[in-house]
Amino acid sequence: MDSQAFATVFERMKSQIASVVVGQEDLVEGLLVATIARGHVLLEGAPGLGKTLLARAFALTTGTTFKRIQFTPDLMPSDITGSSIFDRDKGAFSFVPGPIFAQIVLADEINRAPAKTQSALLEAMADGSVSADGVSRKLPAPFLVVATQNPIESQGTYPLPEAQLDRFLVKLLVENPTRDVEARIVRAHADGFDPTNLNHITPVVDASTLVEMSQVAEQVRVDDAVVGYMVDLVRRTRDDRTIELGASPRASIALLRSARVVAAAEGRDFVTPDDVKRQAKAILRHRVMLHPDAELQGIRADNRIDEILRTAPVPRVA
Template sequence: MERINTLKNEISKKVIGQKDMVEKILIGILTGNHILLEGLPGLAKSLTVNTIAETLGLSFSRIQFTPDLLPSDIVGTEMYNEKTGDFSVKKGPIFANIVLADEINRAPAKVQSALLEAMQEKQVTIASETFKLDKPFIVLATQNPIEQDGTYPLPEAQQDRFLMKVKIEYPTYEEEMEILDLLTGEKEFSDIPINTIVSLQDLEEIKETIKKVVIDQKLKKYILDIVFKTREHSDYIACGASPRASISLVIASKAAAFLDGRDFVMPQDIKKVIYDVLRHRLILTYEAEAEDKKVEDIIDDILKTVILP
């Protein structure tokens, strides 16, 4: 646990506040799962991902998604060598441990399809050859919630591949004052050193430790009761959560318990991650939209009806 606290302190050298975002990203990385970050520009999404990659000593790659992006721009392509007459493979930026897919909803369907294979199968196909991606391979994607022009909504199948969809909020008044002091002071922000706190071997050990975190059968039943409630006939839910939601809730709550210094899950761990795990897995009806019901409101209603053990 001391190592995790040191890790968080190292991240805070460059990332002021945003403790919830940092914790949710760590939950994704420490369990080997993808995270979708939704927030307005300027809320340190890219900076946080880059800084966390540095503290973990993992290779990092950033892809700026645009409407004219091609699958080969991500996975790579075959190159012809005129001198030798041979073809060689040039690997794309997806060959990294942590891939930041910036503004992912700006990419067209073909690019989404190529990314989906990488996220699910942990491999990519270039021409006729298949390449395994390095372990760990984690996609941390960002999207802007207000800009809809020139965007391609993520397919439900791809959204389901993300462990969590995390909404990023504005910093507090005090945090923003600290940001001003950090970024407008005499010291160059880029010169702030970030040390590697957790090695690749440490990361694997932590992943195995999280798997061993105990979750009581009653809490598993509580999770299933919530997920099954989303599948019942409702005026507000057109399509409920898949079994991936149940699995993700168990994984995320175990990681939340670990980050809190415990080897067992408590109800508070489930409540800490439940909105992030479910918000991108529920498809709302027209009635919900007409009544201006948010997905968080629906989750609130479900939590009120399911009995906590």
């Protein structure tokens, strides 16, 4: 597969998902980029904006296995990873895989589970494997966690620790649809669209194609000047006086991986600063921690990232 074929497949996947999830093209693209870049996605948005639908449509389009985990305060780590139970016939313990053993895992309302349960995802997200009963078990490839969280509810929630946040490649914001888009959604439902029945979606690619696309993206050329630009952006988050904790080098690497996929999706075999800039907010917004004073002043992480993008010089020859 070359970059042109990559772009064609990417566009087909995007179109198919966007036909189901109306008016969320940027969200769909972010999800695809993160998947191909072997990253995980944190979706933040109010209930009822189609987050679950997006994940399911994505799984069907990519021909991958899909599991959904509803995070609750009493959810235990073993409810995610699975556990060994005694098989009376065999007279021995056998491992029953949990819902984490799927290629697309939707962790719904992830911030409702306690930190202990959330951390059960850490190993899976970082290493693509799960350790249970002293045995490490490999997760199927590709493996993508799509976690959702509600920004407006704080009671009974457990904020994700920074270490876990850093493991999400991107944090995508699910915005309310515009009036026209909402009208289209309602029209579709009026015409019989059933979000629980997505059988009409046929896979555009299979899991192996996704893996191959990841490999193609990794071959995309990145110039030193572009690397320098990525690093500059990330370093500026550490120097910003309104940011308590800046992004880690993992953010620079995330920028690199995402920008490569974006470049390949446009049929290029090289990354431009434009690719980096387009992915910067999704990659950096959950990796920076604002000063309390700045938060009290109503400053958001996106504001500071916008400012960084506005002031950081772009590498160019002339």
